[in-house]
Amino acid sequence: VGGAGDVASFVTGFEEMSYGDVSLQVKVGVQFGLFGGAIQQLGTARHHERFLPGVLDLSVVGCFAMTETGHGSDVQALGTTATFLADDDVFVLDTPGPEAWKDYIGNAAAHARWAVVFAQLHTAGADHGVHALLVRIRDDDGTPVPGVQIGDDGHKLGLNGVDNGRLAFEGVRVPRDQLLDRFAAVDADGTYSSPIENPTRRFFTMLGTLVQGRVAVAGAGIGAAKLAATIAVKHGERRTQFAAPGDDAPEVRLLDYAVHQQRLLPRVARTYALHFAQQELVELLHAVATGEVTDEEERRRLETRAAGQKALATWHATDTVQEAREATGGFGYLSENRLGQLKSDTDVFTTFEGANHVLLQLVAKSLLTRYRQDFGSLDLLGTARFVAEQAVDVVVERLQARSLVRSLIDAVDGREGEVSVLDRGWHLQLFEQREEHVLQTLVQRLRRLTAEKGAFAAFNEVQDHVLLAATAHVERTVLDAFVAAIDACDDPAVTAVLDRVCDLYALTVVRDERGWFQEHGFLTGARSKAVLRAVNGLCSDLRPHAEDLVDAFGIPDGLLRAPIALREVGEPYLDARERLVADGVLPEPEVGGRG
Numbered sequence: 001v002g003g004a005g006d007v008a009s010f011v012t013g014f015e016e017m018s019y020g021d022v023s024l025q026v027k028v029g030v031q032f033g034l035f036g037g038a039i040q041q042l043g044t045a046r047h048h049e050r051f052l053p054g055v056l057d058l059s060v061v062g063c064f065a066m067t068e069t070g071h072g073s074d075v076q077a078l079g080t081t082a083t084f085l086a087d088d089d090v091f092v093l094d095t096p097g098p099e100a101w102k103d104y105i106g107n108a109a110a111h112a113r114w115a116v117v118f119a120q121l122h123t124a125g126a127d128h129g130v131h132a133l134l135v136r137i138r139d140d141d142g143t144p145v146p147g148v149q150i151g152d153d154g155h156k157l158g159l160n161g162v163d164n165g166r167l168a169f170e171g172v173r174v175p176r177d178q179l180l181d182r183f184a185a186v187d188a189d190g191t192y193s194s195p196i197e198n199p200t201r202r203f204f205t206m207l208g209t210l211v212q213g214r215v216a217v218a219g220a221g222i223g224a225a226k227l228a229a230t231i232a233v234k235h236g237e238r239r240t241q242f243a244a245p246g247d248d249a250p251e252v253r254l255l256d257y258a259v260h261q262q263r264l265l266p267r268v269a270r271t272y273a274l275h276f277a278q279q280e281l282v283e284l285l286h287a288v289a290t291g292e293v294t295d296e297e298e299r300r301r302l303e304t305r306a307a308g309q310k311a312l313a314t315w316h317a318t319d320t321v322q323e324a325r326e327a328t329g330g331f332g333y334l335s336e337n338r339l340g341q342l343k344s345d346t347d348v349f350t351t352f353e354g355a356n357h358v359l360l361q362l363v364a365k366s367l368l369t370r371y372r373q374d375f376g377s378l379d380l381l382g383t384a385r386f387v388a389e390q391a392v393d394v395v396v397e398r399l400q401a402r403s404l405v406r407s408l409i410d411a412v413d414g415r416e417g418e419v420s421v422l423d424r425g426w427h428l429q430l431f432e433q434r435e436e437h438v439l440q441t442l443v444q445r446l447r448r449l450t451a452e453k454g455a456f457a458a459f460n461e462v463q464d465h466v467l468l469a470a471t472a473h474v475e476r477t478v479l480d481a482f483v484a485a486i487d488a489c490d491d492p493a494v495t496a497v498l499d500r501v502c503d504l505y506a507l508t509v510v511r512d513e514r515g516w517f518q519e520h521g522f523l524t525g526a527r528s529k530a531v532l533r534a535v536n537g538l539c540s541d542l543r544p545h546a547e548d549l550v551d552a553f554g555i556p557d558g559l560l561r562a563p564i565a566l567r568e569v570g571e572p573y574l575d576a577r578e579r580l581v582a583d584g585v586l587p588e589p590e591v592g593g594r595g
């Protein structure tokens with residue numbers, strides 16, 4: 001999918017691969033997204049011409065070797081070195097010690113012949129920071145080339161269809177023209193040059209171009225949540241348990257139990273919300289990647305949104321898969337019903353492409369600096385200092401196109417107290433007030449504490465506050481996206497249901513955060529109880545639409561594959577399994593463990 005520069009198709013197709021096999025999805029992501037993407041984004045025309053056709057037809061199989069055993073989140077601290085030898089016109093790649101082995105690298109343990117290696121670049125005794133080079137690691141028959149050591153990370157919690165491995169380099173000579181030199185070049189005499197003078201800014205610019213991976217993993221998380229929610233909701237519609245009193249009373253479907261609705265439907269609603277936010281994010285990515293949008297500020301907005309969306313979407317996936325597993329009881333524990341594999345395979349989404357807590361700090365950084373020109377030249381400590389020194393106004397910035405949101409919020413003014421808990425303007429206002437208040441008080445604390453204790457201690461002391469600011473921001477942008485999607489829908493029946501789903505998303509966030517809202521005077525105790533009642537009421541209102549809501553995710557039966565989700569209402573499980581095997585939808589069952 002998505003050749004010819006169609007980034008949106010690639011990322012959307014990638015999301016849908018969550019329905020099939022997540023190991024295969026990650027193999028695809030490593031080869032085409034990470035390896036090919038790094039060549040595309042960090043390389044120049046000669047790299048594109050020489051390598052990209054082979055990346056696409058798999059004659060050049062590669063990996064993306066950034067993380068080391070000693071450093072994952074802190075990429076600037078990598079230990080691998082690439083030292084330029086002018087006499088031989090090569091970089092010499094070295095791993096200085098065990099902590100600097102490249103680690104967890106997808107495709108490295110078995111299949112990759114090439115690697116994009118991130119290393120500290122040295123020329124004529126000067127250190128220029130982390131840069132990427134294309135390095136041959138195995139010859140065509142798969143033998144590691146001289147100087148390259150390769151290990152296997154072994155069995156993992158999940159994704160065991162991916163060969164994650166370790167790499168070390170000793171005096172490996174890399175021709176000068178294999179430096180991926182879009183952002184920095186080295187001449188034959190060893191002269192280093194870059195269009196971006198500030199090294200921190202250069203580093204963040206380089207990493208920023210790799211944003212597509214984060215957008216893709218966010219999508220993969222949403223795809224996994226869609227699959228898990230579909231399996232659990234369909235099971236809830238088919239499975240009966242206990243009967244109401246009375247001789248002839250039929251057994252009750254799980255989804256007719258209030259708590260079952262309350263476990264599953266808010267997660268379906270959040271999946272919808274994240275889906276719409278993802279659509280906007282993919283459109284922005286596409287516009288930036290195709291050059292339709294060239295504005296620096298939009299690029300930074302893309303990076304921020306990608307980081308925030310990736311964190312929230314992958315946590316949502318982990319949460320939804322777990323709830324789906326429990327909501328499907330013993331059936332959900334059987335491998336043939338897919339949730340176990342999905343759970344172990346998607347768990348790492350919260351870690352790779354940036355650990356989620358670290359990503360939320362990046363989101364907060366851009367909020368604190370308000371996407372300023374010098375954004376890229378600040379690390380987190382620089383951000384704390386910046387905030388301490390500048391008079392930063394805190395206002396929630398919305399896209400121009402959000403006049404709809406503004407008018408809904410303005411319509412709430414003056415009616416506080418009487419306004420319905422289902423009023424969309426009130427939801428939007430609450431989300432905005434939370435974001436503004438959390439950010440405002442964060443700025444005040446950072447200013448005070450930085451003066452007292454210095455930037456590092458200050459930032460560390462307010463770290464939970466930083467994460468809350470980022471979360472409040474992302475949840476607000478997700479709600480905005482949902483509201484915009486409903487506005488764009490021209491089918492009144494669909495709009496009516498989506499409106500209720502959006503209410504459920506918004507009020508679930510308010511319910512979960514009701515402690516904070518009450519502590520800060522945005523919600524009275526009585527209104528908080530009203531929110532709780534509304535959430536439960538919405539779950540019951542939406543119950544008749546539950547299966548339609550998951551059917552709308554459009555997962556074909558051949559990909560859904562879980563017998564609990566595919567059996568007819570009233571059809572015994574074992575009969576359904578037999579039918580699905582006979583129809584070729586399911587393979588013959590495997591013999592599993594006993595007890």
Ligand SMILES: Cc1cc2nc3c(=O)[nH]c(=O)nc-3n(C[C@H](O)[C@H](O)[C@H](O)COP(=O)(O)OP(=O)(O)OC[C@H]3O[C@@H](n4cnc5c(N)ncnc54)[C@H](O)[C@@H]3O)c2cc1C
Nearest residue numbers: 064065066067071072073104105106351352353355357358
């Ligand atoms: C299956 C798998 C595949 C992978 N594939 C690749 C690949 O192909 N290429 C590649 O280069 N890498 C790959 N990785 C590596 C992955 O990107 C890193 O694991 C990830 O960036 C986290 O780094 P780390 O493991 O060193 O964890 P750490 O950075 O040590 O983080 C551990 C925990 O500490 C938290 N933490 C870290 N710093 C801070 C801070 N400043 N404040 C608060 N909390 C903090 C994190 O949020 C996290 O919860 C893969 C990893 C796995 C598990």
